[in-house]
Amino acid sequence: MIVEEQFKKSGLKAHIAEKWWQGTDDRREIALRNVEFEVSAGTSLAIMGPSGVGKTTLLRVLAGLDRQFTGSVTVNGEPIEQPDGKVQVVFQDNRLFDWMTVRENVLFVWDTPSPKDRELADEWLVRFGLTNRLEAYPRDLSEGQKKRVALARALAQPPHILLLDEPLAGLDVQTAEKITADIQRVQKEYGLACVVTTHDVMETIALCQSVIFLGGSPASAYGLFEFGHINGNTEELAAAIKTIKARLGAR
Amino acid sequence: MKPFAETLGYVRYRKPLERNKMVQSKLAQWTRALWLPFGILAVWFIAADFALVPRALLPRPFDVVARIFALLANGELERHIFASGTRLLEGLLLGGLPAVVLGILVGMSRQLEDYVAPTLRFLTPVPVLAWMPLVILFLGVDEAAKVALLAIGVFFVMYSATAGAVRSVDIRYIEVTRLYRKGLKQTVSRVILPACTPAIFDGLRSAVALSWIILVAVEIVASRNGLGWLLWDARTFGRTVDAYVAMVVVGALGLISDSLIGCIRTRIVTWRNDFRGF
Numbered sequence: 001m002i003v004e005e006q007f008k009k010s011g012l013k014a015h016i017a018e019k020w021w022q023g024t025d026d027r028r029e030i031a032l033r034n035v036e037f038e039v040s041a042g043t044s045l046a047i048m049g050p051s052g053v054g055k056t057t058l059l060r061v062l063a064g065l066d067r068q069f070t071g072s073v074t075v076n077g078e079p080i081e082q083p084d085g086k087v088q089v090v091f092q093d094n095r096l097f098d099w100m101t102v103r104e105n106v107l108f109v110w111d112t113p114s115p116k117d118r119e120l121a122d123e124w125l126v127r128f129g130l131t132n133r134l135e136a137y138p139r140d141l142s143e144g145q146k147k148r149v150a151l152a153r154a155l156a157q158p159p160h161i162l163l164l165d166e167p168l169a170g171l172d173v174q175t176a177e178k179i180t181a182d183i184q185r186v187q188k189e190y191g192l193a194c195v196v197t198t199h200d201v202m203e204t205i206a207l208c209q210s211v212i213f214l215g216g217s218p219a220s221a222y223g224l225f226e227f228g229h230i231n232g233n234t235e236e237l238a239a240a241i242k243t244i245k246a247r248l249g250a251r
Numbered sequence: 252m253k254p255f256a257e258t259l260g261y262v263r264y265r266k267p268l269e270r271n272k273m274v275q276s277k278l279a280q281w282t283r284a285l286w287l288p289f290g291i292l293a294v295w296f297i298a299a300d301f302a303l304v305p306r307a308l309l310p311r312p313f314d315v316v317a318r319i320f321a322l323l324a325n326g327e328l329e330r331h332i333f334a335s336g337t338r339l340l341e342g343l344l345l346g347g348l349p350a351v352v353l354g355i356l357v358g359m360s361r362q363l364e365d366y367v368a369p370t371l372r373f374l375t376p377v378p379v380l381a382w383m384p385l386v387i388l389f390l391g392v393d394e395a396a397k398v399a400l401l402a403i404g405v406f407f408v409m410y411s412a413t414a415g416a417v418r419s420v421d422i423r424y425i426e427v428t429r430l431y432r433k434g435l436k437q438t439v440s441r442v443i444l445p446a447c448t449p450a451i452f453d454g455l456r457s458a459v460a461l462s463w464i465i466l467v468a469v470e471i472v473a474s475r476n477g478l479g480w481l482l483w484d485a486r487t488f489g490r491t492v493d494a495y496v497a498m499v500v501v502g503a504l505g506l507i508s509d510s511l512i513g514c515i516r517t518r519i520v521t522w523r524n525d526f527r528g529f
Contacts, residue, residue: 063430065426065429065430082429083429083430083431083432084432085431085432088430089430091423093423095423095424095426095427097424097427097441097442097445097446098522098523099445099446099448099520099522100445100522108431108441109431111433111434111437137521137522138522139522139523139524157431
């Protein structure tokens with residue numbers, strides 16, 4: 001299989017001392033302060049916090065899209081200074097190009113896709129159950145299908161780290177379950193490190209093994225909680241939910 | 252769940268029709284389109300035939316049609332149409348192509364915008380016809396002057412449309428191009444240009460409509476052929492019928508050119524989910 005060999009096992013380390021927004025009048029508004037965490041290969045970390053706390057801002061910093069911060073983001077010890085393909089993002093709004101078909105959206109990642117690249121793109125799309133939708137435009141897709149195309153695009157050039165911004169927000173329960181399974185499978189098979197932002201406790205437990213919380217003003221990270229894999233053990237599950245809910249409301 | 256608009260009861264969602272139903276629906280659409288022109292024609296017919304308006308001012312519709320055929324038969328109308336059409340196309344190409352290129356460049360580069368845009372914003376509101384004396388002084392009264400005036404008109408419309416379109420590309424798309432480390436060439440050809448295509452077509456549409464207006468005006472001023480000349484010649488020699496002929500022909504050609512652009516647009520922009528009216 002082509003896909004397998006290209007993934008590299010990597011971890012991400014982030015230490016953001018201060019992330020600010022530059023105002024027009026030279027005033028800096030601090031958005032994040034003291035956010036520090038680490039994700040190792042094959043594991044996933046959830047970042048939880050209320051809407052508007054700065055979760056997406058944090059993801060943009062991790063991806064190298066935003067340089068207005070002090071501190072460092074490193075993948076395997078190498079700093080991320082601009083988007084370099086090591087860290088890839090699936091945005092909450094998917095950001096598929098409306099004028100490209102499903103296949104073209106995935107092929108976008110290559111400047112001039114080779115036959116092998118085309119094969120790889122199709123392979124991902126088939127994996128995600130989009131076999132019949134290769135030539136469809138995004139407007140004709142359901143939200144779940146769009147999410148899968150966005151996933152396929154992010155994985156087509158295998159990243160070291162995958163950032164998922166509210167991956168299940170706005171999806172119905174069944175679709176959310178399927179996408180959860182898709183993401184879990186990719187994580188397990190390729191040992192990908194993921195960072196998932198969410199405000200949903202169940203999403204956190206389904207997709208991740210640990211969680212940190214963002215809160216306060218300016219937002220900072222607190223309350224790292226490692227719960228590991230919870231496989232159907234209801235007592236563990238209940239305890240984890242309780243802890244997460246307690247910490248979520250702590251600030 | 253029913254779509255919201257449908258629950259309100261005034262939307263019928265159009266299902267794909269069978270072939271003969273499709274023909275029927277097209278025919279119905281044409282019929283609806285023809286009501287108004289036939290209505291106007293009827294009023295015209297009554298007003299002219301019963302001489303409610305002096306015949307010298309308002310010829311009978313039949314006379315106009317007969318004159319069109321007469322002018323077609325002796326090849327004169329074709330000559331005018333060909334002359335005007337050539338000018339129009341030349342003006343569109345000469346004004347439109349540089350406008351789209353410059354519009355994209357200015358849209359892409361804030362620095363270039365600083366250098367160029369204020370001047371263009373200053374020149375845009377200057378009416379094309381105000382350029383006429385200057386252009387005639389420089390280029391004479393020949394073909395070049397007419398095409399140049401058309402090109403000037405087209406240029407400003409298309410430039411504004413294109414530059415504006417580039418700036419209204421969703422910044423989130425640009426972020427995606429950064430994530431996938433796309434260079435300028437890839438960003439323009441795969442994201443900016445396709446995203447701007449609908450707006451560029453809308454600009455082209457306005458530009459063509461404007462071109463017909465400019466065309467007739469410049470042909471009135473100095474020409475030996477073209478539909479504007481036909482119109483002005485009719486005025487000079489008091490041939491009212493010819494004036495009506497010119498108006499009808501310009502209208503028809505304008506309609507055809509506009510429909511043509513509309514057709515090409517729908518062929519190219521297949522991906523949009525535009526509101527098509529209830």
